[in-house]
Amino acid sequence: MSRNILSIAGTDPSGGAGIQADLKTFSALGGYGMTVVTALVAQTTTGVSEVLEVPPEFVTGQLTTLLDDVRVDAVKIGMLGSTGVVEAVARAIDRYRLPNVVVDPVMVAKSGDRLLAPEAIEAVRSELLPRADLVTPNLPEAAELLGEPPATDLDGMRAHADRLRKLGARRVLLKGGHLPGPDSVDLLVSDDGGTTTFTAERVPTENTHGTGCTLSSAIATLRPQRPGWPEAVRDAKSYITEALRRADDLDVGHGKGPVHHFHAWW
Numbered sequence: 001m002s003r004n005i006l007s008i009a010g011t012d013p014s015g016g017a018g019i020q021a022d023l024k025t026f027s028a029l030g031g032y033g034m035t036v037v038t039a040l041v042a043q044t045t046t047g048v049s050e051v052l053e054v055p056p057e058f059v060t061g062q063l064t065t066l067l068d069d070v071r072v073d074a075v076k077i078g079m080l081g082s083t084g085v086v087e088a089v090a091r092a093i094d095r096y097r098l099p100n101v102v103v104d105p106v107m108v109a110k111s112g113d114r115l116l117a118p119e120a121i122e123a124v125r126s127e128l129l130p131r132a133d134l135v136t137p138n139l140p141e142a143a144e145l146l147g148e149p150p151a152t153d154l155d156g157m158r159a160h161a162d163r164l165r166k167l168g169a170r171r172v173l174l175k176g177g178h179l180p181g182p183d184s185v186d187l188l189v190s191d192d193g194g195t196t197t198f199t200a201e202r203v204p205t206e207n208t209h210g211t212g213c214t215l216s217s218a219i220a221t222l223r224p225q226r227p228g229w230p231e232a233v234r235d236a237k238s239y240i241t242e243a244l245r246r247a248d249d250l251d252v253g254h255g256k257g258p259v260h261h262f263h264a265w266w
């Protein structure tokens with residue numbers, strides 16, 4: 001039986017981030033990929049030039065058309081753009097009782113361009129976090145959601161992850177990719193409050209476009225294929241690390257290039 005994985009996110013014509021990265025990840029890890037588009041983004045490795053938001057009613061239209069027909073085994077939620085789209089997605093999670101909901105609270109692209117309206121942060125906090133089985137912020141996103149400065153070490157990361165759980169997320173994976181150091185360390189706080197760290201060597205590459213999209217999509221794809229969330233996160237972390245190691249084999253654009261998706265060995 002297929003593992004049907006849904007991405008609800010924005011686009012990236014250069015194929016490195018957003019819906020395009022999500023689909024590549026789903027396929028690489030044995031999922032059957034499906035998409036609901038929230039925004040058309042004119043972007044590439046050097047930045048974002050334009051965004052065309054999909055009206056919330058049409059996001060709902062895509063979701064109901066799809067979900068009235070197809071069983072979904074896990075969902076990855078990425079760029080949502082506006083409050084109205086956040087609310088439309090929250091309603092669909094409830095109406096269809098969507099399982100294994102992974103929320104990547106995308107706010108800015110690697111180029112610094114905003115992908116979520118500042119006034120929509122409150123809706124992500126109040127409407128989406130309580131519906132997330134796992135939320136995967138990077139350090140600046142966690143800080144924005146909490147209204148605090150970004151964590152600067154592992155103790156600070158633990159405090160932020162705990163506070164995000166108090167806002168309603170069942171589990172939090174706080175990504176430490178933005179901290180300096182020889183390793184790239186992510187911290188998972190599980191639904192029982194237990195913590196697990198996932199450590200990988202820091203890959204010396206500038207080609208990090210789409211790392212967050214890839215990691216959250218890999219977790220969503222692997223969760224139905226693994227006994228629990230920690231196992232899914234562990235193998236997703238291996239996948240993103242290897243995709244980063246292979247990134248310099250690609251020759252895509254003049255800015256921060258994409259990671260290199262590959263058919264995984266599992």
Ligand SMILES: Nc1ncnc2c1ncn2[C@@H]1O[C@H](COP(=O)(O)OP(=O)(O)O)[C@@H](O)[C@H]1O
Nearest residue numbers: 138175176177178184185201202203211212215
């Ligand atoms: N240079 C790197 N080497 C190894 N892992 C990295 C590197 N940069 C990011 N990662 C990992 O990629 C994933 C995405 O992290 P991050 O870059 O923090 O998120 P985002 O793309 O949302 O900003 C995390 O697992 C992080 O630890």
Ligand SMILES: Cc1ncc(COP(=O)(O)O)c(N)n1
Nearest residue numbers: 010017018109210211212213
């Ligand atoms: C449509 C879209 N969604 C998300 C990101 C962030 O990508 P990342 O943080 O993984 O580099 C992006 N650049 N574009």
